[in-house]
Ligand code: SF4
């Protein structure tokens with residue numbers, strides 16, 4: 001579509017004339033460069049791997065990891081009771097090994113605040129892999145695996161994280177600005193048993209892919225994954241209990 | 254190929270120009286547009302009007 005030129009605004013304040021911009025599709029600077037040619041965006045971990053490649057040569061580098069994914073990744077394992085630990089793990093190794101044994105059996109959050117909840121069975125079955133984990137709905141993401149451990153309510157933790165993520169909105173896009181606090185409020189209601197999962201999902205669908213960045217999408221991934229990994233947690237809380245902590249009634253967080 | 258109506262989210266301020274295009278634009282509970290379908294050939298002229306009507310220049314038609 002070509003530029004529409006200048007014209008009076010039919011619904012704006014009377015008398016205002018807008019100059020219209022040509023309809024070009026927005027492009028990512030990371031792909032197209034600014035202005036060109038493409039730029040390489042990187043982080044410290046990637047530079048460290050580059051150094052290893054140069055020092056040790058490709059064959060030595062490829063001795064760790066798998067044939068499809070050579071090398072290692074830096075993963076953080078965190079729990080409420082231990083100091084956070086950063087592990088260098090070979091691709092293809094067991095994800096559960098970044099967590100202490102004390103948290104075995106309980107759900108874990110894989111991939112950071114924008115990550116996904118997974119049952120312990122899933123966590124225990126996972127091998128560290130970027131392309132291998134993504135289709136299972138538990139992407140490696142930020143490389144942080146947080147395990148609240150047995151006796152902690154993942155819903156209560158998700159409520160706290162969502163409050164935080166809502167506060168971190170850049171306040172630029174309406175659906176995110178309005179939607180994230182609304183999701184957080186709806187989650188508080190699920191937690192205290194006064195609201196249901198349906199309202200959370202309704203809001204999630206109003207937020208996802210409706211922002212200039214992926215902050216709303218990541219927040220929705222976190223929230224949806226909780227209900228996928230812990231089906232029935234909402235009704236348990238509505239009945240005054242909690243599946244994750246095994247409480248039938250009473251204090252749910 | 255059908256074109257899509259694209260909203261520039263940081264620019265959009267929930268002013269109701271897309272009401273001009275109810276076939277493919279709903280409004281969410283805060284007044285921001287929800288694009289529900291492609292800009293078909295029949296909707297092309299209406300979509301162009303909506304793009305021109307947006308007081309924030311936040312609507313585009315993209316391939
Ligand atoms: S007309 Fe423009 S500012 Fe108004 S809701 Fe549509 S895109 Fe947003």
Ligand SMILES: [Zn+2]
Pocket residue numbers: 153154155156233237241242243244245252
């Ligand atoms: Zn619970």
